[in-house]
Amino acid sequence: MSQLSAPLSPGGASAGPGPAAAARATALSKVYGKGEARVTALDGVTVEFARARFTAVMGPSGSGKSTLMHCLAGLEAVTSGSARVGDTELSRLNDRELTALRRDRVGFVFQGFNLLPTLTALENVVLPLRIAGRRPDPAWLDAVVATVGLAGRLGHRPAELSGGQQQRVAVARALISRPEIVFADEPTGNLDSRSGAEVLGFLRDSVRELGQTVVMVTHDPVAAAYADRVVFLADGRVVDELHAPDSGAVLDRMLRFEARDPAR
Ligand code: ADP
DSSP, X not given: OTTTTSOOOTTOSOSSOOTTEEEEEEEEEEEESOGGGOEEEEEEEEEEEETTOEEEEEOSTTSSHHHHHHHHTTSSOOSXXXXXXXXXXXXXXXXXXXXXXXXXXXXXEOTTOOOOTTSOHHHHHHHHHHHTTOOOOHHHHXXXXXHTTOTTOTTOOGGGSOXXXXXXXXHHHHHTTOOSEEEEESTTTTSOHHXXXXXXXXXXXXXXXXXXXXXXXXXXXXXXXXXXXXXXXXXXXXXXXXXXXXXXXXXXXXXHHHHHOTTO
């Protein structure tokens, strides 16, 4: 694992991301506003997210977690530095190309599920492909549905499903296009702890069993302990990371960073 997230070897032939990186930020800065209202949300972040790994991003409120995810997903333009998905430098893409990247190469899971209420679970899962005019690969659809534990619920509408089941539909929808990377923003924030544990287990299975790549923003040390690695942000910078974390170790680091900056 450590070699997957190691920096480029000195003298490496390529200045681009190694084959193991699903996404990478290099000296990435993001500034919002001007003058008095100027906020540096990201301040020279260099981090890579290895393929087929589950990474949690943690940090105090306002530390830049969402901004990092949005810059790497092509939802926000960077101010300086670079954001890449695979080999693709996002700042070189026009709007049409960014839309295609978000549709075909990136998956999203949000706190609020964002399912369409009039569609069944199955229709919600395959919606991104339908919009793109593509058919689901039956074997992949079966694998995704089995991995997120939805078999038997595919004909239900969201209102007929529990919060945990709705989030499992949202995870399946994020995976259906076999994206290069899935970004999950507080995916268990609206769930009770048992449903949250199920969803986290399915996210982890999508990495271990289906080889997917997941980057998850969370405040919850128990959720972060499902990840292979935790990256900590504070004040728009990467300040630490843990590998194969347990929740006690995550909590210990969090308290250290929160204590450093009691104003937030
Ligand atoms: P986190 O996700 O860790 O809570 P954010 O990435 O949302 O942090 O925000 C980082 C900083 O950037 C905060 O100070 C926030 O107020 C600011 N920020 C985020 N989005 C905007 C925006 N659209 N306009 C102005 N400031 C923003």
